Amino acid sequence: MFKQIEAILVTKGAEYAAVCHGLQKTRAKVKVIPIPMGVSGLRNYLQTARLTQQRVLLLGLAGSLNPKYRLGNIVIYQSCCYQTPSGELLERECQQIPKRLSGSLVKGLTCDRLVHTSLAKTELSLHTGADVVDMESWLIRETFPEVAIVRVISDNYEQNLPDLNLALDSQGNLNPFSLALRMSQKPIASGRLIISSLKALKVLQTTTTALFLE
Template sequence: MPNFLPINTILVPQGAEYKAVCRGLSGVTGSIPTVVAIPVGMKPLLKYLHASLVNGQFLAPKSRVVIMGICGSLSDRYKVGDIVLYQDCVYQGKQQECDRTFTAQLHSSLSQKVSLVKSLTSDRVIWSAAEKRRLGETLAADVVDMEGFTALEFFNTAGVSVAMLRVVSDDCQHNIPDLTSAINSDGSLNPLPLAMRMLRQPLAATRLIRGSLTALKVLEQVTRNLTGYCRTK
């Protein structure tokens, strides 16, 4: 494999996504990146990143950060379990780009099928299939998450190279439960509202759980495949 500059840090939303990435790195020998659990949502993430800025975390010279996790599809082209590598993120008419060279190197290094996509970042859960399709068409976006734009804006300003690698956990053909109210102001999940939302929409909840489990397995595998790239040759 070419002697690319290794990945320094992987940022991944706390909870099941973080655990999947850690499982993917477990048992790997040699040099591996630091894995950091981040809060869910734009405002909690921005607060966390600013706090990290104070102690200089992530900002070493020539640092390379990969943001990983799951995302929702806004297009019929992307199904549950598909691996996507972001080109950019949009939010309220603004756009932030991922590092092109770093992204291209990651894309060529991964053995699995990986699609280059355009992403939308949302400050709430996009749960309606109809809204997903509408947003995908009007904004020419392929997938949606709740952290991408904030992370890119922060790291691009700081001069840190960033790539984003995610796995689709829900498609644009079916509704999922609206879990916005289950996300605390600090970016953690509140178990009681989460359970109530899932119980009120059992079919949608079952579909979300199945899709998430599929995506998390793929996330674990793609993390394991990244380790060859992470090592210094």
């Protein structure tokens, strides 16, 4: 599957830039498609974009729900799940990639909101058995026939983050003014988030290069 992937999907913004920079160091000609952040924006995008690819690779960042997986660790989704409003847990297996990449096999959870407190992370881990959390994987897995997912941990399970949910609009864009306001309300947590995100993005870039070097 991996040699035949038709596109890389990655959240637009810093994650997209990191993947593109990593890919530039290889000879790969695979298409990179920027997607919105979050379930709502991504759902709207997928309904109108009409992407026809059959085999895709989803790259990006994820939050840890398990103390085993720390900042900068590479995780490969063995499966991804989604908890419905009624509490039902849906789960689907993901495609695997070659052993050229050193990463841990995990169960990923997709949430409708940014999970920003250590307490919420603990509760999600207990209720779902997931190892990491993101906001896009389930929809991508549901949309495309064959999906491999590789992410880099950007925040540890015990790390509290600023609540940026109100800064994210229905189209999956972060409003700069609202983002700055939310981050100013939690300066220490915001500073830690910036540092950890930069570290994770660097790993994401090198991971992309490693995946596509011949």
